[in-house]
Amino acid sequence: MKVTKLGALAVGAALVLSACGPGATTAPGSAGGGGSKGTLKIAIDLPLQGSDKQSSDPMINGIKLAVKEASAASTAGTDFGGYALTVDPILDDALNGTHDPQTGAKNMQTAVADPNIVALIGPLNSSVAKAEIPITNEAGLLQCSPANTNEGLTKPEFGALDIRKAHPDKINYVRVVTTDDKQGPAAAQFIIQVLKKTKVYVIDDTETFGKGIADNFVKEFQAEGGTVVARDGAPKTTSDYTPLLTAAKAKGPEAVYFGGVTGTGGGIIRKQMAQVGMGDIPYVGPDGIQDGTVETSGTFLNIAGAAAKGSYSSLAAIGDFPAKKDFDAKYTAEYNLAPTGYSATGYACAQVVLAALKAVLKTAPSDMAALREAVRASAVNPATNYDTILGTIHFDANGDTSQLIVSFYKAPDPLKGDWVFDSQVDFGAKK
Amino acid sequence: MTTPTAAASPRVAGPIRLGRNARIAVASVVFLAVFYAFIGPQQFANALTLGAIYALIALGYTMVYGIIELINFAHGDVFMTGSFVSMTLLTRIILPVTGLTAPIRDIVPLLLVLLLVFALTMPIMGLIGVTIERFAYRPLRNAPRVAPLITAIGVSFILQNLALIIFGPASVNTPQLIAPELSVNIADATVPYINIFIFVLAIFLMVALNQFVGRTRLGRAMRSTAQDREAAQLMGVDLNLTIAITFFIGSALAGAAGVVWGLYLGSVKWDLGFNGGLKAFTAAVLGGIGNTTGATLGGFVIGFIEVGAASKGFSRWSEAIVFAALIIVLVFRPAGILGQQLGERA
Amino acid sequence: MTATARGRSPNPIRRGWSRISELAAAHHSVSIIVGMAIVGALLPILARVPPFNQFQPFNAWLDGFSNAGTFVLLAVGLNIVVGLAGLLDLGYAAFFAFGAYAYAFGASPFSGNDFPFLPMLLVGAVVAATFGVLLGAPTLRLRGDYLAIVTLGFGEIVPIVFLNAEPYTNGTNGIGGVYKPALPWSPPFDVVQFTLLNPWPFYVLVLLIVTFTLIFSYRLQDSRLGRAWMAIREDELAAAANGINTVTTKLLAFALGASTAGLAGVFNASKLTVVSPDQFYFQVSFTVLTMIVLGGQGNIWGVALGAFVISTLQQTFLKTLNQFFQAINFPALHLGPVTVDLQHVNFTEYQFLLFGIALVLMMLLRPEGLFPSGRRRRELHTADEGPEPSPTGLDASGELA
Structure with a gap:
């Protein structure tokens, strides 16, 4: 009894002490690059x-890499109006x-309250x-967002106006990946045109x-x-x-399409x-099953094991982008890890933010609120083109990327390493 | 030859009267025939396998409830822990030491490895069960009923989250010792050997349990404790030992279920115990809690309900259907299919 | 062991405290209003001073307090069912869901309705209470542990129904764009305007709802009905023998407990603006149960405090605990093959492990909770006088009558 009370006391003390720790704003990914006017986050x-x-x-790594490079390229912060940049919080x-x-x-609430935060990258999940x-x-x-694909987040016909109710015409949310109403249908076309199968479960x-x-998918x-x-x-508890x-099986499908992620049953x-x-x-x-190599525990390829052969996964972004080789080399040199499709989308999001910042900071902002607004307005302007790692893109009137490419990867054969790029469907070119 | 089952409330049923047995047998056969016609031979094999696993878990619920009237909420997580223990034993010790790789295609080494993994996992889980009883439930034996139930929920959290922390949130692969593609054709169905193995093993364990409870001294002690704890104590039954043995056996059976789960599906996950446990508990209630034969039957019924729902396109509702069955049984026949009406005991 | 503990007289602090609580007990409603006003004023101040202002911005604190308020409501409501009436309900989140969906049907572009907030608050409570009765009516004759399992099953079914009834609930996407409460007049100051960036109105609103619920709850507890609940909790047969209609009384506990969850659901839906089935799974029920067990079942302010503390720990402290270890540069411990590096531990992942340990220890060492109600404590400690006393010497508090 006494011992437990002491234990409880210790835990309590630890909690109280923790309150004396530093703020939640320790910079985990601060980058150099100089700058005298302060730090933009x-x-x-x-x-x-x-x-x-x-x-x-992989997204966080991609973002940090982009910010680090941009900071390094900007002597004394001149590219960014004399401000230093940091990835935080x-x-x-x-x-x-x-x-x-x-x-x-x-x-x-935390992010919008900090005036030094000029933009936010995330989240991963559409429900969030x-x-x-x-x-x-x-x-x-x-x-x-480097990953959200739900069409209802941006497109008015899917209810997006209910979400951006405060300023329906002032877009603030953009994404570098295309939407589910592209990714799902792309998989349908892939199965019919590339795999040449017409009966699916x-x-x-x-x-x-x-x-x-x-x-x-089914509609298309x-x-x-x-x-x-x-x-x-089948819920994820299955x-x-x-x-x-x-x-x-008794109904004779020639292919199987799974809607979900590895954690909810994919593998x-x-x-x-x-x-x-x-x-x-x-x-x-x-893309939810494209989550890493055969050797990493808990990934689709790892869980499915030998059965993974003959599996394909899509990525709601370009897989075969022009600078892929360079990017992979840079990324591997920095983190000693192989990049995933999400490393590139994270990197691209950061590039968009950085380019908008650069453009805006050519003239000094009157205050932080004005800077934040200028960055937003510049980034979402459909007339602005961005040279990202994924290619040259801009955002449409709803904040969706102009690059409507869905790529397909197949499981490696022999079973080793990561997904292998197979082919891609470009909705932009078709229309 | 012992306990008259018609008396008060035999929570751990021993051998029962033939008339009753015959009735159960007839009902079971009718039930099986109806389901066979409903879902076809292939799904019938799936349902028997799943039902056998649920039955193994349900036995632990029913025995513990029979003897101390506690819904051992953590029992499902004991099952989950068993699946991780067997996974660890196989991947870290047994397979590396013997130099074998799964699946093992030679019959003798296969049987030896199977024997070894069951012989290790079941006692380990039994001991874990006894430990849980000793530290989490025994001190509360005379407390109001919700107290040990809340402790059981706490133990369930602890087991789940230890597994989560140690093995991570994703599914973990476990070796499928019996090659899943090996199968035999029985009555239009392609039945993998692993399914047959699980079914036979489960039946063997259940028969062994029935014999133990019905024919041994300890079994008699368990039955008498279930009927009247104080009277049993007065007759010289060591209460703590008897309860500990009940937990040991129940947890060992859950451990066996954990082993076969891994062998069957090839992967295990930290949250396996919550749903698996709830369904097994439903099975125990369905069969009449406290009644081991009932738990076995209940396990198969749940297996059939689940597989039936899945095979008829009600997959989105299958969990709701299982829980609805639980509620309906509890409301209209709280004593279950085989149990006697127990009435309220404060 | 119990005898010596029983003889000890309360210390002076305890005596002073008891005088205050006697005074408060005499004027419950007023003292709750005063107490909540003080708490309500103190929290924003606390959030602005070190060390708390280091954790997160002020608005995030206030927003977090409002989230905690939702859990306080849930805990106070569940306390009526579990703490007062002694009916273990493991599916309480279902009633939270009914409240939230009621509001989403009443005020969202999905349904096309736009009913004002306050009447909807009442509607949410009534809808949840109705389902409480519907669930309770057939099940309340079950014994305690069976009831627990039935409620657990019910709690699992409800989100599945909301998930699959897609034409009516928008399925897994949930109902988005749920309307915020609107003030009936045009406010002169921005600070009282309900906007998503202004946490003040929600904070004040939840304070009001909590205050109302606490008063309601205390009055219930001290009423004839409240005494009937406690009588049933302690001995149902005796209660029935004394003329208490146990069925109606239990049903009322279910209905009133559920109605509080309904209030919480309406509030949370209006604040989060999204209602989806995945917000109401069993984790919510179990979290609230942990809150009331730790807080002290049966003691209203105890469970409210328990809920507030756990919710705040969960939202803020656990997330930043590793930063504390980073700050003091706590070394990584090498225990044989295992390395424990507290600087890189995400403590929120351990939350349910901690809940589990807390539940077990609490039941073994102090089953009445951290802030027990006297009656509940006496009841839970009768175990000590049974044939097998617990080995722990529970009654150091010295209040065993």
Whole structure:
């Protein structure tokens, strides 16, 4: 009893002491580059716990790399009006091990309250974005997401005006990846045109992203003349998919489309497909299953193991970008890690923010609020073109990227390393 | 030959009267036939496998409830822990030391490794179960009923989050010792050997348990404790030992379920125990909590409900259906299919 | 062991405290209003002074306090069911969901309705209470632990229904753009305007709702109904024998407990502006249960404080605890093969582990919670007089009557 009381006391003391620690604003990714007028901050909001972290880390690395390079290239901060740049704070929108809209919303309060934050990069999950955009929109803070694909975040016909209610015409949220109404249909075209399969079984994880993208997939697949033999939804708590797969197999699908991420069943489904004798049927999933190498524990390729052969994943961005080789080399030199598709999108978001800053800071801002507004206005201006690592892009009237490319990757064969770029579908070129 | 089952409330049922047995057997056969017709042979095999695993877990719930009237909320997580223990044993010790790789295709080494992993995992889980009982439940044996239930929730959190911290949030691969593609054709269905193995093993363990409870001294002590704790104590039953053994056996069975889960599906995850445990608990209630035969039946019923829902396109509702079944049974027949009406005990 | 503890007289601080609480007990409503006013004024001040202002900006603090307020409401409501009436409810988040969806149906572009906030607050409470009765009516005759499981199952089913009833709930996407409360008149100052960037109105609003709920809850507890609940909790048979209609009484506990969750749901929906099924899974129910167990089941201000503290710990302190270890440059510990580097530990990941440990220790060492109600403590400690006393010497507090 006494011991426990002491223990409780110690914990209590630790908590109290922690209050005396430094603020939440220790700069974890501050970069050099000089500058005498002070520091401008680029904030990040991504989930840093659980399986989401595997997607967030490459983005953070990409962002930091871009800011570091820009700072180094700017002698004494001249490119940025004499200001130094830093990536700070890195906010965690996860609670209890998974992304959480309420936590994201609270993080936005932190971000908008700091006048030195000129832009925010994030979040990873569309459901979090839905709770965040109303706040950043009201504050007029530029937010660039390297990963959100839900069409409802930007497009009025999917209800985006309800989210940016404060200033419906003052766009503050942009993204460098294209939307689910492109990514899902792209997968449908990929299966019909590249894989040449017309009968598909569709399963989703019943969550916002997974179900949304599967719905879009189904619409396009049927429009292109394909048949959806069965459609199921299994929540992420499912661990035995064999009854579903057995039932689906009986209907004779030639391909399987999964709407969801690895953490909600992507890898296990592929593994169990092999078990019920569907291992030779191609399996296609969205960017949520493109989460790292065979050797990294917990990734799609790792969990599916030998069954991963014949799997394809899409990325809602260009996979075969012109400077890929250079970028991969730079990234590997900096972090001693192989970049993922998300490293490039994080890097691109940072490039957009940096370019907007550079343009705005040619003239000195009157105050921080004016600077923030100028950065936002400049970034979302459809007339501004950005040379990013992904190619030259601009944002349309809703903040969506002009680059409507979805790329497809296939599982490596032999099973070693990361996904291999296969092909890409460009919606921009078609129209 | 012992306890008359018609008396008061036999929470751990021993061998029961033939008339009753016959009725159960007939009902079971009818039930199986209906489901077979409903879902077809292939899904029938899936359901039997899943049901066998639920039944193994349900036994632990029912035994513990029978003897100390505690819903051992942490039991599902004991099952989950068992799956991680067996995964660790296999990947870190057994396979590296023997130099074998999964799947093992030679029958003798395969059987030896299987034997080894069960022989290690089950006692380890049994001891974990006994430890949990000793430190989390025993001090509260005479407290109001919600107190140990809340402790059990706490233990459940602890086990889950230890697994989460140690093994990470993602699914972890575990070796499938029996090659999943090896199968045999039975009645239009392609049944993998692993499914047959799980079913046979589960039935074997359940029969062994029934014999133990029905025919041994310790089993008799368990049954008498379940009927009247104080009277049993007066008759010389060592209460603490009997309860500890109940926890040992229940947890060991959950450990066995954990092993077969890994062998069957090839991956384990930290949150496996919550849903698996709830479904197994539903099975125990369905069968009449405190009744081991009932738990077995209940496990298969839940397996069939789940597989039936999935195979008929109700996958989005399958969890809701299982829980709705639980609520309906609890509301209309709280004693379950086989249990007697227990009435309110404060 | 118990005998010596029983004989000890309370120390002077305790005596002074008891005098204050006696005074407060005599004027509950007034003292709650005064107390909440003081707390309400103090928190914003605290958030501005070191060391607290170092953690996060002021607005984030205030926003966090409003989130904590939601949990205080939930805890006070669950306390009626679990703490007062002794019915273990493991699916309480379902009623939170009913409140939130009620508001989303009443005031969002999705439904096309735009009813004002205050009436919707009432509607949310009534809807949640109705479902409380609907769930309670068939299940309340079940024994305590069965009831716990039924409520758990119910709590799991409700979000699945909201998830799959897509035409009515927008499914997994949830209902977005839920309207904020609007003031009926045009306010002269911006600070009272409900905007997402201004945390003040929500803060004040939740203070008001919490104050109202606390008064309501205290009055209930001291009413005939409250005494009936406690009688049922302590001995249902005896209560029934004394003429208490146990079914109606329990149903009322379920309904009133649920109605508070309804209030919390409406408030939270209006503040977050998004309502989706994944906000109402069992983690919420279990978090609230932990709050009331730690706070002290049955003691209203205890559970309110427990909820506030845990919610704040969860939102702010755990997230920054590793920075504390970074600041003092706490060395990495090498314990055999395991390396513990507290500087790089994300403590929020350990939150449920800590909850679990706290629940177990609490039940073993101090089952009445950190801030117990006297009656509840006496009840929970009857165990000590049973045939097998707990080995812990529980009654150091010396208040065992």
